[in-house]
Amino acid sequence: NAGVTQTPKFQVLKTGQSMTLQCAQDMNHNSMYWYRQDPGMGLRLIYYSASEGTTDKGEVPNGYNVSRLNKREFSLRLESAAPSQTSVYFCASSPRWSGGSGTDTQYFGPGTRLTVL
Amino acid sequence: ILNVEQSPQSLHVQEGDSTNFTCSFPSSNFYALHWYRWETAKSPEALFVMTLNGDEKKKGRISATLNTKEGYSYLYIKGSQPEDSATYLCALFPKAAGNKLTFGGGTRVLVKP
Numbered sequence: 001n002a003g004v005t006q007t008p009k010f011q012v013l014k015t016g017q018s019m020t021l022q023c024a025q026d027m028n029h030n031s032m033y034w035y036r037q038d039p040g041m042g043l044r045l046i047y048y049s050a051s052e053g054t055t056d057k058g059e060v061p062n063g064y065n066v067s068r069l070n071k072r073e074f075s076l077r078l079e080s081a082a083p084s085q086t087s088v089y090f091c092a093s094s095p096r097w098s099g100g101s102g103t104d105t106q107y108f109g110p111g112t113r114l115t116v117l
Numbered sequence: 118i119l120n121v122e123q124s125p126q127s128l129h130v131q132e133g134d135s136t137n138f139t140c141s142f143p144s145s146n147f148y149a150l151h152w153y154r155w156e157t158a159k160s161p162e163a164l165f166v167m168t169l170n171g172d173e174k175k176k177g178r179i180s181a182t183l184n185t186k187e188g189y190s191y192l193y194i195k196g197s198q199p200e201d202s203a204t205y206l207c208a209l210f211p212k213a214a215g216n217k218l219t220f221g222g223g224t225r226v227l228v229k230p
Contacts, residue, residue: 004160035220040126040222041222042121042123042206042220042221042222042223043161043206043208043220044220045217045218048217058217059217090160090161101148101149101168101210102147102148102149102210102211102218103148103149103166103168103210105151105163105166106151106163106218107160107163108160108161108162109160110159110160111160
């Protein structure tokens with residue numbers, strides 16, 4: 001059982017380049033999330049997918065797009081990378097969106113460390 | 118947006134000593150409070166989920182309490198060990214429409230041998 005996997009683990013981009021971060025989970029979870037982590041700021045939600053076929057903006061969506069390809073996979077795309085997008089990106093999943101009244105634990109992937117020059 | 122504050126931002130603890138740190142929130146208008154542990158170069162992992170005022174949870178040497186009336190949760194580490202070195206994240210799931218798990222900035226704990 002791999003849990004949540006992310007690729008790549010590291011990436012360096014030049015300003016203006018595009019790339020897609022891949023995420024997959026094998027726990028049959030309905031909900032998936034993309035976060036970014038910056039020093040001293042905790043985890044900030046970029047986009048989420050409450051269930052297959054739906055996506056919604058989180059706290060910091062500008063400059064990003066997402067695709068929920070199927071129940072397992074949720075990708076994050078940077079169309080034109082900027083230095084402000086240098087960060088560590090985490091994908092997570094949970095069994096349900098707001099099921100259990102917010103008590104569902106989120107399971108995180110290992111992260112992608114992205115540097116934009 | 119429900120503001121989640123964690124203090125201190127970082128702390129150093131001598132091996133064997135006990136320590137605690139705080140997650141503060143301005144309102145009890147949330148469904149659940151989560152604690153996550155995040156070791157360097159690894160994924161954040163769930164420690165506890167608490168929902169009721171007065172909740173206490175324990176996992177080995179780590180425990181947590183929740184006081185929704187006064188707006189805080191404490192995480193305690195008893196007899197700290199080097200393997201306890203990590204960043205501890207607190208997060209709330211608010212009752213507001215469009216609710217999403219909202220994280221605090223974390224407390225980074227370094228246990229010195």
